[in-house]
Amino acid sequence: MEIRNIAIIAHVDHGKTALTDAILKQTGAAKEGTTMDTNALEQERGITIYAKNAAVEYKGTKINIVDTPGHADFGSEVERVLRSIDSVLLIVDAQEGPMPQTRFVLKKSLELGLRPIVVINKVDKPAADPARTEEQVLELFLELGASDEQSSFPVVYAIGRDGRAALHPDELRMAGPMAEADLSPLLDLILEKVPPANPPSLGATEGTVRLMLQPFNLAYDNFMGRLAVGRIYEGTVRPNQTVFIKTPDGLTRTGKTTKVFTFKGLERVEVAEASAGDIALIAGLPDIYIGETVTTDESAGPLPAIAVDEPTIALNFLVNNSPFAGREGKYVTSRQLRDRLMKELEVNVGLKIDFDATEVFHVSGRGELHIAVLLENMRREGYELQVSEPHVILREENGVKLEPFEEVVIDTPSEFQGAIIEKLGQRAFILSDIRLASSDRSPASSVRLTLVGPTRGLLGYKNMFIIDTKGEGILSSRFVGFKPYAGEIKKRQVGSMISMASGKSLGYALWYLQDRGQLYIKPATEVYEGMVVGNTAKGEEMMVNPTKGKNQSNVRSSGMDEALTLVPIFDLTIERGMEIMGDDEYLEITPTSVRLRKQFLTENDRAKSRR
Ligand SMILES: Nc1nc2c(ncn2[C@@H]2O[C@H](COP(=O)(O)OP(=O)(O)OP(=O)(O)O)[C@@H](O)[C@H]2O)c(=O)[nH]1
Ligand SMILES: [Mg+2]
Numbered sequence: 001m002e003i004r005n006i007a008i009i010a011h012v013d014h015g016k017t018a019l020t021d022a023i024l025k026q027t028g029a030a031k032e033g034t035t036m037d038t039n040a041l042e043q044e045r046g047i048t049i050y051a052k053n054a055a056v057e058y059k060g061t062k063i064n065i066v067d068t069p070g071h072a073d074f075g076s077e078v079e080r081v082l083r084s085i086d087s088v089l090l091i092v093d094a095q096e097g098p099m100p101q102t103r104f105v106l107k108k109s110l111e112l113g114l115r116p117i118v119v120i121n122k123v124d125k126p127a128a129d130p131a132r133t134e135e136q137v138l139e140l141f142l143e144l145g146a147s148d149e150q151s152s153f154p155v156v157y158a159i160g161r162d163g164r165a166a167l168h169p170d171e172l173r174m175a176g177p178m179a180e181a182d183l184s185p186l187l188d189l190i191l192e193k194v195p196p197a198n199p200p201s202l203g204a205t206e207g208t209v210r211l212m213l214q215p216f217n218l219a220y221d222n223f224m225g226r227l228a229v230g231r232i233y234e235g236t237v238r239p240n241q242t243v244f245i246k247t248p249d250g251l252t253r254t255g256k257t258t259k260v261f262t263f264k265g266l267e268r269v270e271v272a273e274a275s276a277g278d279i280a281l282i283a284g285l286p287d288i289y290i291g292e293t294v295t296t297d298e299s300a301g302p303l304p305a306i307a308v309d310e311p312t313i314a315l316n317f318l319v320n321n322s323p324f325a326g327r328e329g330k331y332v333t334s335r336q337l338r339d340r341l342m343k344e345l346e347v348n349v350g351l352k353i354d355f356d357a358t359e360v361f362h363v364s365g366r367g368e369l370h371i372a373v374l375l376e377n378m379r380r381e382g383y384e385l386q387v388s389e390p391h392v393i394l395r396e397e398n399g400v401k402l403e404p405f406e407e408v409v410i411d412t413p414s415e416f417q418g419a420i421i422e423k424l425g426q427r428a429f430i431l432s433d434i435r436l437a438s439s440d441r442s443p444a445s446s447v448r449l450t451l452v453g454p455t456r457g458l459l460g461y462k463n464m465f466i467i468d469t470k471g472e473g474i475l476s477s478r479f480v481g482f483k484p485y486a487g488e489i490k491k492r493q494v495g496s497m498i499s500m501a502s503g504k505s506l507g508y509a510l511w512y513l514q515d516r517g518q519l520y521i522k523p524a525t526e527v528y529e530g531m532v533v534g535n536t537a538k539g540e541e542m543m544v545n546p547t548k549g550k551n552q553s554n555v556r557s558s559g560m561d562e563a564l565t566l567v568p569i570f571d572l573t574i575e576r577g578m579e580i581m582g583d584d585e586y587l588e589i590t591p592t593s594v595r596l597r598k599q600f601l602t603e604n605d606r607a608k609s610r611r
Contacts, residue, residue: 076350197277329384530601
């Protein structure tokens with residue numbers, strides 16, 4: 001069977017997964033209601049986190065599809081698949097137009113010489129403007145230095161969620177018989193434009209056909225252990241095949257496959273062999289790693305390595321040593337943390353970890369969400385640990401201190417633009433563009449702001465942004481490179497409310513404290529000395545006693561008892577905690593709690609540490 005291999009790429013939320021799901025459904029490869037976002041965290045958050053494979057059969061051709069995440073923090077998931085496919089569907093929201101991550105994924109694709117098919121999606125949105133979007137996409141291609149071939153891209157218009165596509169946008173908007181349209185215009189275009197995957201005869205050496213396969217993803221199975229998901233470039237892979245594994249730097253080791261699978265819909269099916277052009281899963285190579293070459297030819301050179309961008313932020317992971325350590329977690333020791341992190345490195349290609357210190361692991365990633373997802377997964381598995389405040393990774397070149405910079409694109413109702421520009425201005429961001437934009441809610445009064453500034457300025461900003469735009473703003477950013485250090489930036493305006501006592505918090509005490517700032521804890525929460533229970537609006541550090549009851553001898557003040565209404569707390573999540581925490585604090589993460597604490601728990605120790 002002929003094979004086509006494609007990846008679906010786009011900015012976050014532009015409709016990759018919905019389109020993939022519709023393709024699976026229409027080709028009969030998956031049932032109604034199945035989704036590629038199979039991971040529990042993905043479903044909770046409504047975003048794709050991991051790149052995933054599926055395969056469908058259309059008009060006698062097999063199409064392998066890799067659905068990728070659109071959030072900038074998961075850019076390495078996209079980078080690692082792009083080398084292994086033959087074309088991409090670049091999805092662009094017909095209303096939003098190209099966004100920061102559209103540029104990132106397109107740039108990576110063009111650099112690899114791929115010829116994208118452009119899908120102008122969500123043309124059903126009230127403020128959709130397919131013609132303008134198409135123009136902007138062309139501009140982006142040209143700006144990114146696309147070749148003539150690449151910039152004469154085929155375009156298809158779609159309402160991916162409804163499983164409809166057409167070569168002209170009007171066809172999708174018309175009522176009547178055309179409303180019956182399905183995805184066949186898109187699928188036909190894939191058959192026509194995507195180069196067929198390699199014919200199986202390639203690479204014959206001395207009469208035999210050698211196997212050349214490169215993993216771009218890893219998976220686990222409880223019985224089979226590690227599975228490599230790889231593109232077969234030459235030859236055939238079979239169960240019980242003796243193979244040589246080549247590292248990108250030229251080392252060779254041997255291994256033996258046990259089982260081979262290919263994709264069918266979202267499932268994997270066991271096969272007797274898989275051949276050049278296809279994407280296969282192989283079991284039996286416990287130490288296989290992304291980017292290595294699996295071959296039957298001992299003298300073969302390794303396939304080019306799979307490159308991914310460097311991390312931009314870093315923080316420390318360490319054993320929980322709070323007074324509540326070990327109460328809630330199953331895995332709490334330094335060794336258990338180390339083993340878990342080692343395992344993570346094998347699949348999380350955008351992550352770097354320094355294991356040199358025995359107790360503290362220095363973890364670098366592609367953004368706060370990238371790290372938060374790892375922490376969330378760990379706590380769900382039963383781990384308990386602490387992390388320090390995330391910092392951007394600095395570099396020095398020719399004696400100049402450099403830091404990562406980002407371009408931020410913000411869509412917001414125009415009444416909030418003043419506050420945004422002011423706050424980001426204080427964080428060393430410079431406005432580079434303002435234009436009128438359109439949104440579903442208020443097509444006339446929306447603006448799109450583009451600002452450029454240090455990543456450092458964004459740390460701790462997102463929560464403020466949500467408040468400043470009343471939840472209506474959308475912010476996305478992309479890394480634009482290392483630039484000279486932008487000077488000091490004050491991360492937060494608030495200070496910490498620190499418990500001076502251990503025990504259970506009381507409603508009475510919290511009622512009294514909530515006037516001084518925002519609380520992180522509810523009544524009847526166990527606290528310890530040195531735990532941060534809230535913030536102070538004025539920015540000072542404040543020692544408080546959240547366990548203090550009403551003084552019995554107090555004269556009963558009128559109305560006091562009835563008036564104990566508590567305002568909603570600021571619920572600490574891993575992400576929010578990482579955002580608001582200070583340099584002298586740790587975020588304590590367990591399967592059931594997220595707590596903020598001072599690194600030094602007593603006032604005395606803190607005073608000493610400052611000297
Ligand atoms: N109006 C409209 N909404 C759509 C369409 N396709 C998808 N959506 C909605 O857009 C949202 C995001 O869709 P997803 O398919 O999850 O987007 P994605 O590109 O996979 O997002 P990430 O994987 O997180 O980058 C969902 O709420 C979809 O229901 C469409 O054609 N029209
Ligand atoms: Mg998705």
